[in-house]
Amino acid sequence: MNAEFFSEAMGELDGRYIEEAIRFRKSAGKRVWVRLAACAACLALVIGAGLFAAGRGRSELPLSDDSMGVSVRYTDRAPAEYSSGSLIYLTEEELFTYFDTAIFLGTVREIRNIELDFNGDTAYRAIAEIEVERVYRGPCADGETVSVLLPCPIDSGLWVEDTETVSAMREGMSGIFMPVIYDNENSRWEQNGAVLIKKDIVDYGFADGVRYAFLETESGLVFDRGAYESIADAQTLDEIEEYILEMVSQYP
Protein backbone atom coordinates (compact mmCIF):
# COMPACT_ATOMS: atom_id res chain seq x y z
CA MET A 1 0.00 0.00 0.00
CA ASN A 2 1.37 3.42 -0.76
CA ALA A 3 0.74 6.66 1.07
CA GLU A 4 -1.16 8.20 -1.83
CA PHE A 5 -3.74 5.42 -1.74
CA PHE A 6 -3.99 5.85 2.02
CA SER A 7 -4.48 9.59 1.54
CA GLU A 8 -7.19 8.92 -1.04
CA ALA A 9 -8.94 6.70 1.51
CA MET A 10 -8.65 9.47 4.11
CA GLY A 11 -10.79 11.54 1.76
CA GLU A 12 -13.59 9.01 2.23
CA LEU A 13 -13.72 9.39 6.02
CA ASP A 14 -16.99 10.29 7.65
CA GLY A 15 -17.49 14.03 8.13
CA ARG A 16 -17.65 13.72 11.92
CA TYR A 17 -13.90 13.11 12.14
CA ILE A 18 -13.22 16.17 10.01
CA GLU A 19 -15.66 18.30 11.96
CA GLU A 20 -14.07 17.24 15.23
CA ALA A 21 -10.61 18.17 13.95
CA ILE A 22 -11.91 21.56 12.78
CA ARG A 23 -13.63 22.45 16.04
CA PHE A 24 -11.07 21.08 18.48
CA ARG A 25 -8.94 23.71 20.15
CA LYS A 26 -7.50 23.02 23.55
CA SER A 27 -8.08 25.82 26.01
CA ALA A 28 -4.71 27.50 26.41
CA GLY A 29 -5.52 28.50 29.95
CA LYS A 30 -5.72 24.95 31.17
CA ARG A 31 -2.46 23.96 29.59
CA VAL A 32 -0.75 27.06 30.86
CA TRP A 33 -2.05 26.33 34.35
CA VAL A 34 -0.79 22.76 34.23
CA ARG A 35 2.59 23.89 32.98
CA LEU A 36 2.84 26.58 35.57
CA ALA A 37 2.03 24.07 38.27
CA ALA A 38 4.66 21.68 36.95
CA CYS A 39 7.21 24.46 36.74
CA ALA A 40 6.41 25.61 40.24
CA ALA A 41 7.02 22.10 41.54
CA CYS A 42 10.33 21.89 39.74
CA LEU A 43 11.19 25.34 40.99
CA ALA A 44 10.65 24.33 44.59
CA LEU A 45 12.51 21.10 44.24
CA VAL A 46 15.45 21.48 41.97
CA ILE A 47 15.88 23.71 39.04
CA GLY A 48 14.58 27.22 39.56
CA ALA A 49 12.98 29.77 37.40
CA GLY A 50 15.29 29.29 34.44
CA LEU A 51 13.37 26.34 33.07
CA PHE A 52 10.11 28.23 33.01
CA ALA A 53 11.65 31.23 31.32
CA ALA A 54 13.21 29.04 28.64
CA GLY A 55 9.98 27.18 27.98
CA ARG A 56 8.04 30.41 27.93
CA GLY A 57 10.41 31.90 25.40
CA ARG A 58 9.77 29.17 22.87
CA SER A 59 6.00 28.88 23.01
CA GLU A 60 4.04 29.25 19.79
CA LEU A 61 1.00 31.47 19.44
CA PRO A 62 -2.19 29.88 18.15
CA LEU A 63 -3.44 31.28 14.84
CA SER A 64 -6.82 31.14 13.14
CA ASP A 65 -7.44 29.35 9.87
CA ASP A 66 -7.26 32.72 8.09
CA SER A 67 -3.48 32.78 8.61
CA MET A 68 -1.62 30.53 6.19
CA GLY A 69 1.94 29.27 5.92
CA VAL A 70 3.09 31.26 8.92
CA SER A 71 4.04 30.51 12.50
CA VAL A 72 4.60 32.93 15.36
CA ARG A 73 6.50 32.16 18.53
CA TYR A 74 7.86 34.04 21.46
CA THR A 75 11.59 34.47 21.41
CA ASP A 76 14.30 35.98 23.54
CA ARG A 77 16.11 37.20 20.45
CA ALA A 78 15.88 40.74 19.13
CA PRO A 79 17.82 41.05 15.88
CA ALA A 80 17.71 44.40 14.16
CA GLU A 81 14.85 44.94 11.71
CA TYR A 82 15.22 47.68 9.17
CA SER A 83 12.29 49.57 7.77
CA SER A 84 11.87 49.60 4.01
CA GLY A 85 11.18 53.24 3.36
CA SER A 86 10.21 56.70 4.54
CA LEU A 87 7.05 57.33 6.49
CA ILE A 88 4.29 59.06 4.59
CA TYR A 89 3.83 62.64 5.71
CA LEU A 90 0.72 63.24 7.80
CA THR A 91 -0.53 66.49 9.26
CA GLU A 92 -1.48 66.58 12.93
CA GLU A 93 -5.12 66.31 11.92
CA GLU A 94 -4.34 63.31 9.71
CA LEU A 95 -2.48 61.61 12.53
CA PHE A 96 -5.85 61.44 14.27
CA THR A 97 -7.93 60.57 11.22
CA TYR A 98 -5.85 58.66 8.67
CA PHE A 99 -5.98 55.39 10.61
CA ASP A 100 -8.75 54.11 12.84
CA THR A 101 -6.85 54.31 16.11
CA ALA A 102 -7.75 53.87 19.74
CA ILE A 103 -6.21 56.46 22.05
CA PHE A 104 -5.57 55.75 25.71
CA LEU A 105 -3.33 56.43 28.68
CA GLY A 106 -1.76 53.27 30.07
CA THR A 107 1.19 51.44 31.54
CA VAL A 108 3.27 48.85 29.73
CA ARG A 109 2.99 45.69 31.82
CA GLU A 110 4.91 43.27 29.64
CA ILE A 111 6.87 43.21 26.38
CA ARG A 112 7.76 39.97 24.64
CA ASN A 113 9.60 39.62 21.37
CA ILE A 114 8.18 37.33 18.71
CA GLU A 115 9.68 35.53 15.74
CA LEU A 116 7.48 35.23 12.67
CA ASP A 117 8.24 32.57 10.08
CA PHE A 118 6.70 33.21 6.66
CA ASN A 119 7.50 29.99 4.79
CA GLY A 120 11.14 30.36 5.81
CA ASP A 121 11.32 34.18 5.74
CA THR A 122 11.88 35.30 9.31
CA ALA A 123 10.80 38.59 10.84
CA TYR A 124 10.96 39.90 14.40
CA ARG A 125 8.49 42.08 16.24
CA ALA A 126 7.27 42.47 19.83
CA ILE A 127 3.96 42.37 21.61
CA ALA A 128 3.31 44.81 24.43
CA GLU A 129 0.64 44.19 27.05
CA ILE A 130 -0.61 47.61 28.08
CA GLU A 131 -2.93 48.20 31.02
CA VAL A 132 -5.40 50.89 30.03
CA GLU A 133 -5.98 53.56 32.64
CA ARG A 134 -7.93 56.19 30.72
CA VAL A 135 -9.60 55.89 27.34
CA TYR A 136 -9.84 58.94 25.10
CA ARG A 137 -11.11 57.15 22.02
CA GLY A 138 -11.75 53.58 20.93
CA PRO A 139 -13.35 50.33 22.06
CA CYS A 140 -11.13 49.48 25.04
CA ALA A 141 -12.15 50.11 28.65
CA ASP A 142 -10.43 51.49 31.73
CA GLY A 143 -8.65 48.69 33.61
CA GLU A 144 -8.49 46.44 30.58
CA THR A 145 -5.13 45.06 29.40
CA VAL A 146 -4.71 45.16 25.64
CA SER A 147 -2.07 43.58 23.43
CA VAL A 148 -0.34 45.82 20.89
CA LEU A 149 2.00 44.77 18.10
CA LEU A 150 5.21 46.79 18.02
CA PRO A 151 6.94 47.29 14.65
CA CYS A 152 10.29 46.09 15.99
CA PRO A 153 11.65 43.74 18.64
CA ILE A 154 12.62 45.41 21.89
CA ASP A 155 16.14 45.28 23.25
CA SER A 156 17.98 47.73 25.45
CA GLY A 157 20.90 48.00 23.02
CA LEU A 158 18.89 48.19 19.83
CA TRP A 159 18.13 51.15 17.63
CA VAL A 160 15.85 50.55 14.69
CA GLU A 161 15.19 53.05 11.92
CA ASP A 162 11.68 54.55 11.90
CA THR A 163 10.88 53.07 15.30
CA GLU A 164 12.58 55.64 17.54
CA THR A 165 9.66 56.13 19.92
CA VAL A 166 8.57 52.54 20.25
CA SER A 167 12.17 51.34 20.59
CA ALA A 168 12.33 53.30 23.84
CA MET A 169 9.38 51.39 25.29
CA ARG A 170 10.08 49.34 28.42
CA GLU A 171 8.02 47.42 30.94
CA GLY A 172 6.59 49.65 33.67
CA MET A 173 6.61 52.73 31.44
CA SER A 174 3.56 54.99 31.26
CA GLY A 175 2.42 56.72 28.14
CA ILE A 176 -0.33 57.71 25.80
CA PHE A 177 -0.78 55.26 22.96
CA MET A 178 -2.57 55.53 19.62
CA PRO A 179 -2.56 52.05 18.06
CA VAL A 180 -4.64 51.01 15.06
CA ILE A 181 -7.69 48.93 15.96
CA TYR A 182 -7.15 45.67 14.11
CA ASP A 183 -9.74 43.69 12.20
CA ASN A 184 -9.29 40.83 9.75
CA GLU A 185 -9.02 43.18 6.78
CA ASN A 186 -6.61 45.84 7.99
CA SER A 187 -4.31 43.42 9.81
CA ARG A 188 -3.44 41.21 6.85
CA TRP A 189 0.32 40.74 6.38
CA GLU A 190 1.45 38.86 3.27
CA GLN A 191 5.05 37.79 2.85
CA ASN A 192 6.77 35.04 0.86
CA GLY A 193 3.46 33.45 -0.15
CA ALA A 194 2.24 33.25 3.44
CA VAL A 195 -0.47 35.25 5.19
CA LEU A 196 -0.66 36.38 8.80
CA ILE A 197 -3.81 37.95 10.15
CA LYS A 198 -2.27 40.06 12.88
CA LYS A 199 -5.61 40.18 14.68
CA ASP A 200 -4.94 36.52 15.54
CA ILE A 201 -2.16 37.53 17.92
CA VAL A 202 -2.94 41.10 19.01
CA ASP A 203 -5.86 43.51 19.36
CA TYR A 204 -3.96 46.55 18.12
CA GLY A 205 -0.79 47.57 16.34
CA PHE A 206 1.17 50.75 15.77
CA ALA A 207 0.96 52.16 12.25
CA ASP A 208 4.59 53.15 12.65
CA GLY A 209 7.11 53.18 15.46
CA VAL A 210 7.51 56.94 15.70
CA ARG A 211 4.32 58.95 15.74
CA TYR A 212 1.71 57.00 17.67
CA ALA A 213 3.10 56.83 21.19
CA PHE A 214 4.06 59.40 23.84
CA LEU A 215 6.30 57.75 26.45
CA GLU A 216 7.30 58.89 29.90
CA THR A 217 10.91 57.66 30.10
CA GLU A 218 13.64 58.15 32.68
CA SER A 219 15.21 60.72 30.39
CA GLY A 220 11.98 62.61 29.85
CA LEU A 221 9.03 62.59 27.52
CA VAL A 222 9.70 60.77 24.24
CA PHE A 223 7.54 61.38 21.17
CA ASP A 224 7.87 62.65 17.62
CA ARG A 225 8.20 66.37 18.23
CA GLY A 226 8.59 67.01 14.51
CA ALA A 227 5.23 65.46 13.68
CA TYR A 228 3.40 67.27 16.49
CA GLU A 229 4.69 70.81 15.99
CA SER A 230 1.98 72.43 18.10
CA ILE A 231 3.18 70.57 21.22
CA ALA A 232 6.84 70.25 20.28
CA ASP A 233 7.92 71.76 23.62
CA ALA A 234 5.76 69.52 25.82
CA GLN A 235 7.59 68.03 28.80
CA THR A 236 4.89 66.06 30.62
CA LEU A 237 2.17 63.57 29.83
CA ASP A 238 -0.36 66.00 31.31
CA GLU A 239 0.41 68.43 28.52
CA ILE A 240 0.02 65.64 25.98
CA GLU A 241 -3.27 64.60 27.54
CA GLU A 242 -4.61 68.14 27.29
CA TYR A 243 -3.68 68.21 23.60
CA ILE A 244 -5.15 64.75 22.96
CA LEU A 245 -8.46 65.71 24.60
CA GLU A 246 -8.68 68.78 22.40
CA MET A 247 -7.92 66.78 19.24
CA VAL A 248 -10.33 64.00 20.16
CA SER A 249 -13.10 66.53 20.71
CA GLN A 250 -12.55 67.62 17.08
CA TYR A 251 -11.94 64.14 15.66
CA PRO A 252 -13.89 61.71 17.83
Added chain:
Amino acid sequence: MQDEQIIELFFARSERAIDELDTKYGGLCRKLAYGMLNNAQDAEECVNDTYLGVWNAVPPARPEPLAAYVCKIVRNLSLKLLGRRGAAKRGGGYELALQELDGCLTDGGTAEDALEARELARLIECFLDTLSRENRVIFMRRYWFSDSYGEIAARVGLSEKNISVRLTRLRAGLREYLTGEGVLI
Protein backbone atom coordinates in the same frame (compact mmCIF):
# COMPACT_ATOMS: atom_id res chain seq x y z
CA MET B 1 -24.53 33.09 10.14
CA GLN B 2 -25.60 29.58 11.07
CA ASP B 3 -24.83 26.72 8.67
CA GLU B 4 -28.56 26.05 8.23
CA GLN B 5 -29.13 29.63 7.10
CA ILE B 6 -26.30 29.39 4.57
CA ILE B 7 -27.76 26.18 3.20
CA GLU B 8 -31.17 27.84 2.93
CA LEU B 9 -29.55 30.58 0.83
CA PHE B 10 -28.18 27.88 -1.49
CA PHE B 11 -31.63 26.35 -1.71
CA ALA B 12 -33.05 29.78 -2.57
CA ARG B 13 -30.32 30.07 -5.27
CA SER B 14 -29.16 33.33 -3.73
CA GLU B 15 -25.63 34.36 -4.70
CA ARG B 16 -25.25 35.66 -1.19
CA ALA B 17 -24.85 32.02 -0.21
CA ILE B 18 -21.34 32.01 -1.70
CA ASP B 19 -20.42 35.23 0.14
CA GLU B 20 -21.64 33.86 3.44
CA LEU B 21 -19.90 30.55 2.87
CA ASP B 22 -16.69 32.40 2.10
CA THR B 23 -17.04 34.63 5.15
CA LYS B 24 -17.51 31.69 7.45
CA TYR B 25 -15.28 29.01 5.94
CA GLY B 26 -13.11 30.80 3.37
CA GLY B 27 -10.12 30.97 5.71
CA LEU B 28 -10.41 27.31 6.61
CA CYS B 29 -10.68 26.31 2.94
CA ARG B 30 -7.76 28.45 1.81
CA LYS B 31 -5.54 27.14 4.57
CA LEU B 32 -6.39 23.55 3.73
CA ALA B 33 -5.81 24.08 0.01
CA TYR B 34 -2.60 25.99 0.63
CA GLY B 35 -1.32 23.26 2.95
CA MET B 36 -1.77 20.73 0.19
CA LEU B 37 -0.82 22.77 -2.87
CA ASN B 38 1.83 25.06 -1.40
CA ASN B 39 0.82 27.77 -3.85
CA ALA B 40 -1.49 30.67 -2.99
CA GLN B 41 -2.83 31.10 -6.53
CA ASP B 42 -3.64 27.41 -6.95
CA ALA B 43 -5.21 27.39 -3.50
CA GLU B 44 -7.45 30.33 -4.39
CA GLU B 45 -8.48 28.65 -7.63
CA CYS B 46 -9.23 25.45 -5.77
CA VAL B 47 -11.40 27.27 -3.24
CA ASN B 48 -13.34 29.02 -6.00
CA ASP B 49 -13.92 25.67 -7.70
CA THR B 50 -15.11 24.33 -4.35
CA TYR B 51 -17.73 27.07 -4.08
CA LEU B 52 -18.89 26.24 -7.58
CA GLY B 53 -19.07 22.58 -6.57
CA VAL B 54 -21.18 23.40 -3.53
CA TRP B 55 -23.42 25.63 -5.64
CA ASN B 56 -24.02 22.77 -8.06
CA ALA B 57 -24.56 20.16 -5.36
CA VAL B 58 -26.77 22.12 -2.93
CA PRO B 59 -29.62 21.51 -3.57
CA PRO B 60 -30.45 18.68 -3.68
CA ALA B 61 -27.74 17.86 -1.12
CA ARG B 62 -28.24 19.24 2.37
CA PRO B 63 -24.78 18.76 3.89
CA GLU B 64 -24.42 18.22 7.60
CA PRO B 65 -21.92 19.21 8.89
CA LEU B 66 -21.27 21.92 6.31
CA ALA B 67 -17.63 22.64 7.23
CA ALA B 68 -16.57 19.02 6.78
CA TYR B 69 -18.51 18.80 3.51
CA VAL B 70 -16.81 21.88 2.09
CA CYS B 71 -13.38 20.76 3.31
CA LYS B 72 -13.83 17.38 1.66
CA ILE B 73 -14.43 19.07 -1.67
CA VAL B 74 -11.38 21.30 -1.18
CA ARG B 75 -9.25 18.30 -0.36
CA ASN B 76 -10.49 16.24 -3.28
CA LEU B 77 -9.97 19.09 -5.74
CA SER B 78 -6.50 19.71 -4.29
CA LEU B 79 -5.63 16.04 -4.74
CA LYS B 80 -6.81 16.18 -8.35
CA LEU B 81 -4.70 19.22 -9.00
CA LEU B 82 -1.71 17.55 -7.36
CA GLY B 83 -2.29 14.53 -9.57
CA ARG B 84 -2.10 16.74 -12.64
CA ARG B 85 0.99 18.46 -11.37
CA GLY B 86 2.87 15.22 -10.70
CA ALA B 87 4.83 14.19 -7.61
CA ALA B 88 7.83 16.30 -8.51
CA LYS B 89 5.92 19.52 -7.96
CA ARG B 90 3.98 18.57 -4.85
CA GLY B 91 5.94 20.16 -2.01
CA GLY B 92 4.46 21.69 1.11
CA GLY B 93 2.94 20.15 4.22
CA TYR B 94 1.05 17.51 2.29
CA GLU B 95 4.25 16.14 0.78
CA LEU B 96 5.87 15.90 4.22
CA ALA B 97 2.83 14.13 5.65
CA LEU B 98 2.86 11.66 2.74
CA GLN B 99 6.52 10.91 3.29
CA GLU B 100 5.81 10.05 6.91
CA LEU B 101 3.00 7.73 5.89
CA ASP B 102 5.15 6.15 3.21
CA GLY B 103 7.64 5.08 5.85
CA CYS B 104 4.84 3.55 7.86
CA LEU B 105 2.85 1.81 5.15
CA THR B 106 5.09 0.73 2.32
CA ASP B 107 7.56 -1.52 4.12
CA GLY B 108 5.09 -4.38 4.02
CA GLY B 109 2.95 -5.58 1.15
CA THR B 110 -0.78 -5.24 0.93
CA ALA B 111 -2.78 -8.40 1.53
CA GLU B 112 -5.58 -7.42 -0.79
CA ASP B 113 -4.52 -5.67 -3.92
CA ALA B 114 -8.15 -5.06 -4.71
CA LEU B 115 -8.80 -3.21 -1.48
CA GLU B 116 -10.82 -0.14 -2.33
CA ALA B 117 -10.34 3.29 -0.85
CA ARG B 118 -13.80 3.18 0.69
CA GLU B 119 -13.03 -0.09 2.48
CA LEU B 120 -9.75 1.25 3.75
CA ALA B 121 -11.57 4.37 4.91
CA ARG B 122 -13.88 2.24 7.10
CA LEU B 123 -10.81 0.56 8.63
CA ILE B 124 -9.18 3.93 9.28
CA GLU B 125 -12.37 5.06 10.99
CA CYS B 126 -12.26 2.00 13.24
CA PHE B 127 -8.65 2.83 14.05
CA LEU B 128 -9.57 6.44 14.81
CA ASP B 129 -12.32 5.23 17.14
CA THR B 130 -9.68 3.47 19.25
CA LEU B 131 -7.84 6.77 19.88
CA SER B 132 -8.40 9.46 22.47
CA ARG B 133 -10.06 12.60 21.13
CA GLU B 134 -6.80 14.53 21.33
CA ASN B 135 -4.80 11.89 19.48
CA ARG B 136 -7.55 11.58 16.88
CA VAL B 137 -7.39 15.32 16.25
CA ILE B 138 -3.59 15.24 16.04
CA PHE B 139 -3.76 12.41 13.48
CA MET B 140 -6.45 14.13 11.43
CA ARG B 141 -4.77 17.52 11.50
CA ARG B 142 -1.55 15.99 10.19
CA TYR B 143 -2.81 13.49 7.63
CA TRP B 144 -6.08 15.06 6.54
CA PHE B 145 -5.36 18.77 6.83
CA SER B 146 -1.56 18.55 6.31
CA ASP B 147 -0.96 20.87 9.26
CA SER B 148 2.63 21.42 10.38
CA TYR B 149 3.78 20.18 13.78
CA GLY B 150 3.82 23.76 14.99
CA GLU B 151 0.23 24.38 13.92
CA ILE B 152 -0.94 21.18 15.61
CA ALA B 153 1.04 22.02 18.73
CA ALA B 154 -0.64 25.42 18.92
CA ARG B 155 -4.08 23.87 18.45
CA VAL B 156 -3.80 21.17 21.08
CA GLY B 157 -1.55 23.02 23.51
CA LEU B 158 1.46 20.69 23.33
CA SER B 159 5.05 21.22 22.27
CA GLU B 160 6.19 20.42 18.71
CA LYS B 161 8.44 17.72 20.12
CA ASN B 162 5.46 16.17 21.86
CA ILE B 163 3.47 16.23 18.62
CA SER B 164 6.35 14.56 16.78
CA VAL B 165 6.53 11.76 19.36
CA ARG B 166 2.77 11.27 19.38
CA LEU B 167 2.60 11.06 15.59
CA THR B 168 5.38 8.49 15.56
CA ARG B 169 3.39 6.38 18.02
CA LEU B 170 0.16 6.92 16.09
CA ARG B 171 1.76 5.75 12.85
CA ALA B 172 3.14 2.68 14.62
CA GLY B 173 -0.33 2.06 16.05
CA LEU B 174 -1.88 2.44 12.61
CA ARG B 175 0.54 -0.01 11.11
CA GLU B 176 -0.14 -2.51 13.88
CA TYR B 177 -3.89 -2.07 13.44
CA LEU B 178 -3.83 -2.52 9.68
CA THR B 179 -1.55 -5.55 10.05
CA GLY B 180 -3.96 -7.01 12.61
CA GLU B 181 -6.83 -6.48 10.18
CA GLY B 182 -4.90 -8.35 7.52
CA VAL B 183 -4.50 -5.31 5.28
CA LEU B 184 -0.72 -5.06 5.70
CA ILE B 185 1.40 -8.18 5.73
